[in-house]
Amino acid sequence: xxxxxxxxxxxxxxxIARGIVVVREGHGANCSSVGSVVDTLFAAAVVGGxxxxxxxxxxxxxxxxxxxxxxxxxxxGADAATTTSKNEEPPT
Numbered sequence: 001x002x003x004x005x006x007x008x009x010x011x012x013x014x015x016i017a018r019g020i021v022v023v024r025e026g027h028g029a030n031c032s033s034v035g036s037v038v039d040t041l042f043a044a045a046v047v048g049g050x051x052x053x054x055x056x057x058x059x060x061x062x063x064x065x066x067x068x069x070x071x072x073x074x075x076x077g078a079d080a081a082t083t084t085s086k087n088e089e090p091p092t
Contacts, residue, residue, distance in 0.1 A: 007015075
């Protein structure tokens with residue numbers, strides 16, 4: 001049986017260089033397009049979560065109001081609490 005030949009450093013560098021077509025610089029430049037899509041989706045999910053949290057926080061401070069009713073203005077009583085149906089005119 002023949003012995004396995006050990007590749008020299010120069011041969012290894014030449015073999016690798018023959019297989020390289022393009023080298024790109026930058027973040028994830030040599031990744032596949034699927035890797036870029038995953039990065040983009042991750043960034044979009046982070047931004048979307050931040051926007052959702054901001055909207056939820058803003059809406060949590062908004063008072064809830066019910067349409068069609070009036071609230072009593074205290075015990076001194078400027079207006080009594082009244083409700084109106086569709087056919088009635090509101091009090092003046």
